Amino acid sequence: MEQSKVYISLVVFILLSGCATWQKSTPFEKAVYTCMLVTTATDMITTDRILDQGGSELNPLLGSHPNNEALYMFTGSKILIHTVLGHYSEFWRKYGWTSSCLAGTILTIHNYGEIE
Secondary structure: HHHHHHHHHHHHHHHHHHHHHHHOHHHHHHHHHHHHHHHHHHHHHHHHHHHHHOOOOOOOOOOOOOOHHHHHHHHHHHHHHHHHHHHHHHHHHHHHHHHHHHHHHHHHHHHHHOOO
């Protein structure tokens, strides 16, 4: 029960900070932010599927076999950090979000190749 409260709080905080950032963003930045959210989520989902099949995680921050809670918290924290940095930095909205979108796309494609 306690873990679900943490997850719900994290989601609410991401949504609130995302709404504030959304107001400042250009249409291009909104598209890139949406891409970043989608690719980050699909990377997490595909990584979870690989772990369920006995595979391993390549991210050294998570270790080779993280549990689901660590994976979800890492992903939520990553989105939160990108959102907060984008709120305060136009540079981050353009380049940080774009690089995260590209990295998420590459990692998701890699993960799909690993799924049996």
